[in-house]
Amino acid sequence: MTVLGTRLDPRAEEYRGRRAAMLADLDALAAEHAKALAGGGEKYVTRHRSRGKLLARERIELLLDPDAPFLELSPLAAWGTEYPVGAALVTGIGVVEGTECLITASDPTVRGGASNAWTLKKALRANEIALANRLPVINLVESGGADLQAQKEVFIPGGALFRDLTRLSAAGIPTIAVVFGNSTAGGAYIPGMSDHVVMVSDRAKVFLAGPPLVKVATGEDADDESLGGAAMHARTSGLADYFALDEPDALRTARRIVRRLNWTKLGPAPATPDAAAPRFEEDELLGLVPGDLKTPFDPREVLARVVDDSDFDEFKAEYGPSLATGWARVHGYPVGVLANARGVLFSAESQKAAQFIQLANQRDVPLVFLHNTTGYMVGRDYEQGGIIKHGAMMINAVSNSKVPHISILMGASYGAGHYGMCGRAFEPRFLFSWPSARAAVMGPKQLAGVLTLVSRQSAAAAGRPFDEEGAEAIRAMVEQQVEAESVPAFLSGRLYDDGVIDPRDTRTVLGLCLSAVHGAEVRGSRGYGVYRM
Known part of the structure; x- marks a missing residue:
């Protein structure tokens, strides 16, 4: 069976808190x-x-x-x-x-x-x-x-x-x-x-x-x-x-x-014009995103409330579990989905994404990217394991994919993970944000922490005392600035997305976008740049 179930409990206190925050x-x-x-x-x-x-x-x-x-x-x-x-x-x-x-x-x-x-x-x-x-x-x-x-x-x-x-x-x-x-x-x-x-x-x-x-x-x-x-x-x-x-x-x-234009679309019509609605209530999407974006949430709960009949045929489900990939339909249109499941992208997730994007291009299937990522994993073991070349493989695949892309920022969309998941610079046909979304080079606390560490090392190298009190004030100011510059209204004001949408409207918005992209021919890439293996 490829029909998704749910573990969401709308009566749980945690769910009610998340819902209240989203409504605010x-x-x-x-x-x-x-x-x-x-x-x-x-x-x-x-x-x-x-x-x-x-x-x-x-x-x-x-x-x-x-x-x-x-x-x-x-x-x-x-x-x-x-x-x-x-x-x-x-x-x-x-x-x-x-x-x-x-x-x-x-x-x-x-x-x-x-x-x-x-x-x-x-x-x-x-x-x-x-x-x-x-x-x-x-x-x-x-x-x-x-x-x-x-x-x-x-x-x-x-x-x-x-x-x-x-x-x-x-x-x-x-x-x-x-x-x-x-x-x-x-x-x-x-x-x-x-x-x-x-x-x-x-x-x-x-x-x-x-x-x-x-x-x-x-x-x-x-x-x-x-x-x-x-x-x-x-x-x-x-x-x-x-x-x-x-x-x-x-x-x-x-x-x-x-x-009098007698206009016709070049893309195919929906495979199933009378598509079955999802089996779960769209209203429940309000209580999915945690207040702390470092806390992961399962994007399959989103898909269960967005795709036709809650039917999601997952690809490589046991490999690279931090990224869910698979096939579905939205309002009758076939789509390939890439959805961040645990925030961080590792080498396995990157390689899985590259293969999946190639498959979608081979089949001429549009891609939907659901963002909630803190970026690619860092650290000595991961660098030695090739995270740079594997992340580059995923970005290469996204960059050279020719099928239409639609991106939805649900939670975090930080660092190169934003790029790999088809951020604005990679020209998705449409990109929308939920009110819970955040996009920046990294999270506010992480960015402020990096600047503090660099300042501390600079002071030590110069042989001068480090001003802890001044550094703390700067740290708080930087956190506040990055938080203010990564919220959806700020990003939308600068046209880094096409609008901030109510999560409950996600299926409708995707359906309208998919209908629009099929005005042009839907045809995938048949060639890619060099992959560094």
Whole structure:
């Protein structure tokens, strides 16, 4: 039998404590998400509505098919920076006329939708996802272009937005721009470089330079409408392909464009469309992760509540037990799973992972990585046993694997273990975190301890006394800093993941991601770099 059982006791005091801690983390996370939902605040939302305009998420809701899910991406972008949470842009994946699309929507209630460095990073990540997964792109535009106060961080790298639009089109991936208001200066090139353009009458304004700048530059007097209005672009310049009467009409037109794409996926459909749900309650995922991440937990308890019918066919179960590997299905899609079971990765786990990744590529099966690792094992015996070359073997396999990868950070994701388990630098198609996750070069206490030891040795080598009191103060400060910089909100704010999710939503999020990655061909690597044996 490959159906998983469970040893979890929801009535146990330990479980209840873990659940309470997770719920507290989720409440704190909800408060941060609320900041993104609030946009520029009540004053600017009210002013926007008074002009008869829809908010960014309302536009998305009208664009999507009725009751279709929307997987929002990077909602905490810019968290912990001087800029508003959400970075004045909403991005995500949703279904329009039966077609999964990558959707972006400017939030004009935040500084007129102007782009700062984090807006740019968020938009570029969205384009990256669209290109990798072959998703048509719909940009809902109302932005004054670059935030001039942040131009030094936006102007040079901002050209990548225009580059991406042309590359998407060249790859045969449709791009659609729906312009609701200003799309000026560099922003004018978003409709200019899109395959299909819809503009809203009396609202859309698309020009390289507005009337004041034209007056200064050329001495010419021009009004908004004759310079860049929707009617002019529909009837004179030809930039607008569709002239919409109002916002709902523009969104209906965008839906019509998508319907006429006759878009089909290149990847296979789910093997079992009516997949059996897991045999255990997803709600129980709340009480799995210990408060102390050095304490391991069994990832099979997660899989029992995520994969179809709780069916997990484990590979090499008796070898390298700190890493669980095996085959399963999620919403009918076959997957290979690599899940940290005891935190530390040894040589056996590394070699097992490399073989398993090769098998998944041979079979063209996507891989799911469930992180809870403190990294590769250290020490004289392990170094002599070849931990470096075996860890490198695993990283080589991950690096050169061509099947889609999806990573979920559940607990610790430290050191090179983060790399071996397909961290952000290894370009997983999607990477999400649980509120319990932590990612850093090592744990806060370990990092502070290393720095203290180095300082002590340096003092001894110099023949000077070691300041114990000062070292303790520095140690506490470093621990606090590393802890603050390894929490999910901090990492998500810098777009090191695609969002922090409720553990109970893990199966749903994986299903949406797997559906998206099958928009492109799913084909594994047939060759690897040199393995140091």
